[in-house]
Amino acid sequence: MTWEAVIGLEVHAHLSTDTKIFCACATAFGAPPNTQVCPVCLGYPGALPVLNRRAVELAIRAALATGCTIHERSVFARKNYFYPDLPKGYQISQFDRPLATGGSIGNVRILRIHMEEDAGKSIHHGEVSHVDLNRAGTPLVEIVSEPDIRSAEEADAYVTRLRQILMYTEVCDGNMEEGSLRCDANVSVRRTGASLGTRAEIKNLNSFRYLRSAIDFEIARQIAILESGGTITQETRLYDPASGETRTMRSKEEAHDYRYFPDPDLLPLVVDRAWIDEIARSVPELPQVRAERYQRDFALSGKDAEALVTSRPLADYFEATVESSGNARGAANWVRNEVLRVLNEQKLDLAGYRVTPGKLGRLIRLIDSGAIGGKAAKEVFDDMSASGHDPEQIVERKGLGQISDPAVIREAARRVIERNAVQVEQYRAGKAQLFGFLVGQLMKETRGKANAEMANAILRELLG
Numbered sequence: 001m002t003w004e005a006v007i008g009l010e011v012h013a014h015l016s017t018d019t020k021i022f023c024a025c026a027t028a029f030g031a032p033p034n035t036q037v038c039p040v041c042l043g044y045p046g047a048l049p050v051l052n053r054r055a056v057e058l059a060i061r062a063a064l065a066t067g068c069t070i071h072e073r074s075v076f077a078r079k080n081y082f083y084p085d086l087p088k089g090y091q092i093s094q095f096d097r098p099l100a101t102g103g104s105i106g107n108v109r110i111l112r113i114h115m116e117e118d119a120g121k122s123i124h125h126g127e128v129s130h131v132d133l134n135r136a137g138t139p140l141v142e143i144v145s146e147p148d149i150r151s152a153e154e155a156d157a158y159v160t161r162l163r164q165i166l167m168y169t170e171v172c173d174g175n176m177e178e179g180s181l182r183c184d185a186n187v188s189v190r191r192t193g194a195s196l197g198t199r200a201e202i203k204n205l206n207s208f209r210y211l212r213s214a215i216d217f218e219i220a221r222q223i224a225i226l227e228s229g230g231t232i233t234q235e236t237r238l239y240d241p242a243s244g245e246t247r248t249m250r251s252k253e254e255a256h257d258y259r260y261f262p263d264p265d266l267l268p269l270v271v272d273r274a275w276i277d278e279i280a281r282s283v284p285e286l287p288q289v290r291a292e293r294y295q296r297d298f299a300l301s302g303k304d305a306e307a308l309v310t311s312r313p314l315a316d317y318f319e320a321t322v323e324s325s326g327n328a329r330g331a332a333n334w335v336r337n338e339v340l341r342v343l344n345e346q347k348l349d350l351a352g353y354r355v356t357p358g359k360l361g362r363l364i365r366l367i368d369s370g371a372i373g374g375k376a377a378k379e380v381f382d383d384m385s386a387s388g389h390d391p392e393q394i395v396e397r398k399g400l401g402q403i404s405d406p407a408v409i410r411e412a413a414r415r416v417i418e419r420n421a422v423q424v425e426q427y428r429a430g431k432a433q434l435f436g437f438l439v440g441q442l443m444k445e446t447r448g449k450a451n452a453e454m455a456n457a458i459l460r461e462l463l464g
């Protein structure tokens with residue numbers, strides 16, 4: 001019997017609010033240490049938390065976008081533990097009465113979504129450690145999945161989709177490098193079909209690469225232990241990016257007893273139906289739904305559609321290009337291949353990109369009308385990316401226009417036939433390879449500007 005991995009993920013996402021969850025301090029990333037703090041988020045005795053309405057709104061939006069049931073009454077609880085970056089001695093979170101439960105992303109079920117505050121950050125310099133409390137009190141949602149994931153690839157796909165949804169809904173900026181989105185992976189293995197094995201929890205994975213590598217390492221580690229007759233101990237582990245390994249952080253015996261209890265400084269969180277309905281109306285079309293629409297309405301492949309919805313600005317750009325070009329297939333090809341390539345090469349995002357959907361649409365129309373050929377179009381596109389000029393202007397400046405008037409091409413073809421009577425004779429007598437020579441003469445006659453397809457067809461027709 002083979003081994004099967006079982007994985008459940010806890011994703012922490014910073015809510016995109018301007019201010020913290022229980023005070024009015026700013027949440028902006030990168031400020032000088034300890035400049036965005038006040039008595040509430042510094043944990044001074046007697047300071048009282050006041051819940052940020054916007055944070056609740058964003059958490060509800062996340063819950064709606066993942067198909068969760070939102071509970072009209074939830075409870076903030078104190079999660080007690082000591083750590084230098086947690087000045088109050090407890091984190092305000094939700095425990096047995098979370099904001100939302102029971103959603104899904106694809107075939108991964110979501111157990112719960114609750115709100116909580118982030119802790120500060122410890123910064124270690126050799127022998128000395130510093131604490132920056134700017135992050136303390138930043139609003140978070142924790143999104144906990146059921147153990148429905150079976151591999152590192154599935155975990156990656158789940159977090160990718162979750163991150164897309166959070167970014168589309170503007171709940172979270174999705175910036176993993178800045179810690180706006182972090183992931184804990186719970187991993188166990190079992191013989192296929194057996195009941196759940198003992199899990200290890202790997203903390204704080206802040207990139208997709210680390211997530212995959214930590215899970216793969218952990219699966220292999222557990223299988224090796226079990227195959228040599230050992231047992232897995234339930235524990236919390238840390239991933240070391242340098243070695244690609246996970247190692248024990250604390251065992252079950254050392255696990256914290258958080259002594260949760262309802263925070264006496266905060267009333268239960270009550271959200272009424274009307275407000276939830278209002279927030280529901282602000283949830284935009286989600287990436288998956290958008291991709292399905294592209295396949296249905298534009299006849300795109302699943303792969304193309306998926307690539308075009310990876311971010312909301314990209315999908316918006318694509319749709320605007322469909323509009324301006326009147327050619328969905330063409331728009332999909334140009335955006336997927338050329339636009340993404342240039343953005344990648346020049347490390348640009350769409351906001352600063354000179355080739356607007358309107359300009360790209362006009363370029364596609366120039367191709368579709370036969371005014372320029374495929375090779376010229378690439379040249380126009382690269383020029384547009386660099387100069388920001390209009391496509392028509394570039395065609396003019398570079399003399400890239402092509403002749404697609406059949407009458408003009410026919411006229412030129414007649415002249416070529418007249419002037420090359422010998423070759424024409426030989427071609428008609430069966431020397432088929434001379435056709436290429438004659439096409440070459442026709443292209444020369446039109447200074448390379450004849451629409452190649454038309455040139456071929458007309459010449460073939462005139463040669464009989």
Ligand code: ADP
Pocket residue numbers: 006007008009010144145146147148186187188196197198199201
């Ligand atoms: P805790 O609060 O101690 O982290 P939870 O019950 O909230 O524990 O579970 C946390 C995560 O662990 C969830 O994502 C859940 O799906 C996952 N999980 C639970 N049991 C297992 C298991 N045996 N193997 C893998 N993941 C598991």
Ligand code: MG
Pocket residue numbers: 010184201
């Ligand atoms: Mg946990």
Ligand code: ZN
Pocket residue numbers: 020023024025036037038039040041042137
């Ligand atoms: Zn504060």
